[in-house]
Structure formats: structure tokens, C-alpha cells
Amino acid sequence: MTSRCSRCGSTSFRADRSLGGRLVCSHCGTPADQRVGGVRRPALTTRRKGLAFWLVVAVIAFLLVILIQSL
Secondary structure, eight states, rough: OOOOOOTTTOEEEEEEEGGTEEEETTTOOOTTOOOOOOOOOOOOOHHHHHHHHHHHHHHHHHHHHHHHHHH
């Protein structure tokens, strides 16, 4: 029986010493015994990038308002 990665479908696994010899997918790094279930949430870094973008937009808008009122 050939096992497949639940995330990417790859059949290539390797033993990861840092995880105590657990098998992990060679392509995506997901542990072989981890199941994918439910709705996938966006990564935390994606949320932080989105938040940083809106903070930059808010600062630029604030500076434009200050600049226009000083004229």
C-alpha cells in the first residue's frame, strides 16, 4: 500500500530527526500522520501582512489630510 500526503498528494516521505523520526512529506513538510480536515484558515503571516497594509494606508491618508488642511 502506497501512502499519500494528505495535503499535496505526494508519495515521497522522509524521516525527520527533529521530530523524533516521524515521517514527513518531502514536498510540503506535513507530517504523514496528520489529517487535513475542516476549513483551511489563512496563515497568520497573511493576516499580519494584510494588517500592515491597512495601517500604511491609514497613515498615508492621515498625512494627506494634515497636508491639505495646512494649505
